[in-house]
Amino acid sequence: MARTTHPGACPLDCPDTCVWQLTVEDGRAVALRGDRDHPFTRGALCGKVNRYLDAVNGPDRLTTPYVRTGPKGAGRVSFRPASWDEALDRVAAGLRASIERDGPEAVLPYYFAGTMGLVQGWTMGPRLFAHLGASRLDTTICTAAARTATRSVYGGSVGFEPESIVDAKLIVLWGANPLATNLHLWPFVQQARERGAYLVTIDPLRTETAARSDEHIAPLPGTDAALALGLMRGVLDAGAVDEEWLAAHTVGWAELAARLAEWPVERAAAECGLPVEVVHRLGARIATTRPTAVRVGLGLQRHHGAGQAIRAICALPLLTGDFRYPGGGALVSTSGHYPIDEGRVVRPPDLPAPPARSINMSRLAAVLTGEADPPITSLVVFNANPAATAPDQNRLLAGLRRDDLHTVVLEQRWTDTCDYADVVLPATMQPEHLDLHTSYGHHYTTLNLPVTEAPGEALPNTEIFRRIAAALGIDHPRLRDSDEELARQLLRDSPVSFEELCARTYARTTGVAVGSAPYAAGGFPTADGRARLHDPSLARLGVDPVPGFTPPVEAGDAALATRFPLVLLAPAGKFLMNSTFASLPWHTRRTGPPRVHLHPDDAAARGLVDGDAVRVRNDRGAFLAAVAVDDATRRGVAFTYKAYWARLSPGRATVNAVTAVRDTDLGGGPTFHDCRVEVEPVPAELLVVDPPADAAPVGPPAPAEAVPAG
Numbered sequence: 001m002a003r004t005t006h007p008g009a010c011p012l013d014c015p016d017t018c019v020w021q022l023t024v025e026d027g028r029a030v031a032l033r034g035d036r037d038h039p040f041t042r043g044a045l046c047g048k049v050n051r052y053l054d055a056v057n058g059p060d061r062l063t064t065p066y067v068r069t070g071p072k073g074a075g076r077v078s079f080r081p082a083s084w085d086e087a088l089d090r091v092a093a094g095l096r097a098s099i100e101r102d103g104p105e106a107v108l109p110y111y112f113a114g115t116m117g118l119v120q121g122w123t124m125g126p127r128l129f130a131h132l133g134a135s136r137l138d139t140t141i142c143t144a145a146a147r148t149a150t151r152s153v154y155g156g157s158v159g160f161e162p163e164s165i166v167d168a169k170l171i172v173l174w175g176a177n178p179l180a181t182n183l184h185l186w187p188f189v190q191q192a193r194e195r196g197a198y199l200v201t202i203d204p205l206r207t208e209t210a211a212r213s214d215e216h217i218a219p220l221p222g223t224d225a226a227l228a229l230g231l232m233r234g235v236l237d238a239g240a241v242d243e244e245w246l247a248a249h250t251v252g253w254a255e256l257a258a259r260l261a262e263w264p265v266e267r268a269a270a271e272c273g274l275p276v277e278v279v280h281r282l283g284a285r286i287a288t289t290r291p292t293a294v295r296v297g298l299g300l301q302r303h304h305g306a307g308q309a310i311r312a313i314c315a316l317p318l319l320t321g322d323f324r325y326p327g328g329g330a331l332v333s334t335s336g337h338y339p340i341d342e343g344r345v346v347r348p349p350d351l352p353a354p355p356a357r358s359i360n361m362s363r364l365a366a367v368l369t370g371e372a373d374p375p376i377t378s379l380v381v382f383n384a385n386p387a388a389t390a391p392d393q394n395r396l397l398a399g400l401r402r403d404d405l406h407t408v409v410l411e412q413r414w415t416d417t418c419d420y421a422d423v424v425l426p427a428t429m430q431p432e433h434l435d436l437h438t439s440y441g442h443h444y445t446t447l448n449l450p451v452t453e454a455p456g457e458a459l460p461n462t463e464i465f466r467r468i469a470a471a472l473g474i475d476h477p478r479l480r481d482s483d484e485e486l487a488r489q490l491l492r493d494s495p496v497s498f499e500e501l502c503a504r505t506y507a508r509t510t511g512v513a514v515g516s517a518p519y520a521a522g523g524f525p526t527a528d529g530r531a532r533l534h535d536p537s538l539a540r541l542g543v544d545p546v547p548g549f550t551p552p553v554e555a556g557d558a559a560l561a562t563r564f565p566l567v568l569l570a571p572a573g574k575f576l577m578n579s580t581f582a583s584l585p586w587h588t589r590r591t592g593p594p595r596v597h598l599h600p601d602d603a604a605a606r607g608l609v610d611g612d613a614v615r616v617r618n619d620r621g622a623f624l625a626a627v628a629v630d631d632a633t634r635r636g637v638a639f640t641y642k643a644y645w646a647r648l649s650p651g652r653a654t655v656n657a658v659t660a661v662r663d664t665d666l667g668g669g670p671t672f673h674d675c676r677v678e679v680e681p682v683p684a685e686l687l688v689v690d691p692p693a694d695a696a697p698v699g700p701p702a703p704a705e706a707v708p709a710g
């Protein structure tokens with residue numbers, strides 16, 4: 001049998017956007033490994049994606065459309081297989097009914113980064129809905145606070161060049177856990193350490209990354225702004241402010257300096273629950289170490305005060321002039337460096353797109369239960385599994401159960417969200433479709449070409465949207481653009497052409513060279529090229545124009561703490577990718593069943609020991625878990641991993657049954673970690689999960705090359 005090997009891109013929501021080599025035999029994907037030549041990937045995929053072919057070849061792939069015949073939320077027993085013609089007729093009828101009865105804004109597309117591919121994720125679907133005049137989705141669920149904060153300070157999602165971190169002498173990983181979530185950054189960090197760099201991780205939890213750092217600082221959750229202000233004060237007190245660089249390339253130092261007068265290191269330490277020497281020592285280290293690289297994760301922004309926290313953290317390396325040096329400065333995301341204008345591809349000039357209201361996706365539970373006026377009566381979900389991943393699960397599921405809501409889900413496998421659909425449409429996976437990828441952790445653009453046949457009748461999202469447009473009777477060339485045409489449109493301003501990418505797979509496309517200091521001489525993407533330490537435009541959003549400390553809402557609520565004494569964090573699990581792998585046997589075996597990790601004192605105070613069954617609850621809801629007694633956390637702070645599936649969890653609820661719909665101070669982001677709970681013992685038998693009667697068959701795992709887990 002002919003074996004061929006093809007390059008492609010890992011599509012998952014991860015900053016690394018790895019290039020892989022996929023071996024195909026007889027039309028079937030049989031092996032997957034990392035591309036050895038890729039400058040960032042350097043040959044290895046992560047543990048979870050080494051088993052990606054379990055997902056591709058799994059017996060649970062959707063291969064045909066389904067239409068609902070029974071009650072919502074009852075599972076697959078409520079559905080029967082249907083032809084594409086019948087399914088598309090149902091989809092079109094539902095959309096038409098909403099538009100005619102309630103107006104086009106009653107339609108809401110809900111999508112996120114199930115694939116980060118621009119073609120399957122961010123073009124044809126949004127284009128069709130923009131043309132219909134549907135409500136526009138404000139895609140806040142992951143990075144909204146950070147995106148808005150970095151735009152305020154730096155003018156966009158930009159920062160130091162990540163491969164240049166090897167040149168840093170002090171590396172601060174702030175609310176980031178790269179050994180689980182940004183694996184390929186780690187060898188660069190290690191290289192810097194071999195050259196003498198000191199590594200500090202700032203995280204309330206002693207993660208694997210924290211444990212392998214030179215120093216771990218564990219502030220109270222949601223207090224990072226206070227810490228950043230205290231560190232800046234330390235730099236100021238040490239006389240280490242780079243006045244010359246600040247004067248040339250920033251605005252607002254006078255206002256920020258006035259704020260720092262209110263933030264002696266002692267105050268910062270007290271807010272953060274840290275010994276004052278710890279804050280003093282790090283401030284002194286930052287004052288005297290050039291270059292310092294601050295790599296900011298996304299976990300720390302899931303608190304109410306996230307916008308101000310990221311602004312303060314982004315201000316810190318401006319004070320020290322760290323952007324002068326390769327590997328110096330701060331970096332939250334590289335996405336703002338790419339010369340790609342998605343907006344123009346979503347709303348091309350020759351396709352009408354009426355103005356429409358914007359709906360914040362992180363508020364979906366509220367939106368579907370009365371907040372939206374006019375109400376949403378058609379929901380089209382793709383590249384997302386909100387029933388597992390969106391906050392306030394009980395309220396969300398009540399919304400999804402509404403009889404007057406017509407829900408369409410495009411999916412690769414039967415997720416929790418599919419249970420609430422009217423129509424489920426089978427979608428292709430990465431080896432089966434064309435896509436184009438930028439990255440939020442490096443500076444390469446990657447092309448992924450289809451190399452295997454899709455199972456059954458599965459189709460790419462783009463083709464499904466083209467067919468929905470046709471079923472609605474819309475005939476416009478822009479709604480017939482092929483995937484290749486969409487990729488070419490995305491690459492219009494890019495220095496690399498589609499043909500070049502066909503030949504080379506990936507190319508550096510940002511104009512920022514490895515080893516360079518892109519903002520050494522200012523030139524930030526703000527109107528005047530200067531970074532902003534003071535942003536008067538924030539006043540009209542009700543936000544302090546000077547970076548300050550917005551306390552967390554629940555974590556900082558002493559009265560609430562009497563009823564719900566534990567702050568609950570739900571960070572990323574190493575062998576899961578949001579909810580994407582949480583139904584696959586290998587991945588769930590590696591991750592284990594849902595557990596709530598408690599500090600030994602918190603466990604002892606409740607008479608709990610390792611393995612005990614508990615209900616984790618607050619006023620919004622509850623989920624069941626086993627106790628893990630774990631000194632990786634602070635007293636009063638509990639944690640669990642995000643994004644299990646409710647239908648595969650005890651009690652059919654996940655951590656998002658307790659998380660709240662509440663916006664961050666900037667950007668309207670979610671506040672998953674700003675959450676208080678109590679835990680109470682329950683009988684052990686409650687943790688036994690009865691597989692849903694309609695659970696997909698679990699067959700033998702797909703062959704995958706044995707590669708050490710990352």
Ligand SMILES: Nc1nc2c(c(=O)[nH]1)N[C@H]1C(S)=C(S)[C@@H](COP(=O)(O)OP(=O)(O)OC[C@H]3O[C@@H](n4cnc5c(=O)[nH]c(N)nc54)[C@H](O)[C@@H]3O)O[C@H]1N2
Nearest residue numbers: 175176177181221222297298299300571572574576577578
């Ligand atoms: N293996 C794996 N990789 C992933 C994902 C996954 O689910 N699994 N998810 C992907 C996605 S969608 C994203 S957005 C990224 C997220 O990437 P990261 O931001 O690295 O991941 P998180 O685990 O969400 O959060 C990082 C750390 O922030 C800490 N944290 C929580 N609250 C605070 C706080 O108040 N202050 C500070 N300083 N730290 C805090 C958490 O304890 C956690 O260890 O990872 C991506 N990569």
Ligand SMILES: Nc1nc2c(c(=O)[nH]1)N[C@H]1C(S)=C(S)[C@@H](COP(=O)(O)OP(=O)(O)OC[C@H]3O[C@@H](n4cnc5c(=O)[nH]c(N)nc54)[C@H](O)[C@@H]3O)O[C@H]1N2
Nearest residue numbers: 112114115142383384385389410427570578579580642672
């Ligand atoms: N408690 C808590 N909840 C969280 C977080 C947290 O830290 N704590 N993190 C949040 C974050 S950072 C994020 S980004 C969100 C992510 O939440 P979601 O956006 O819901 O992401 P996933 O759970 O990965 O679901 C993606 C789905 O897209 C499907 N998919 C993948 N590719 C394709 C495709 O080409 N076509 C179609 N039709 N489907 C496809 C996958 O099968 C999968 O079911 O979760 C958030 N939820």
Ligand code: SF4
Nearest residue numbers: 010014017018046049
């Ligand atoms: S590290 Fe990230 S990009 Fe690379 S294979 Fe794993 S999930 Fe995909």
Ligand SMILES: [Mo]
Nearest residue numbers: 013141142143
């Ligand atoms: Mo995310």
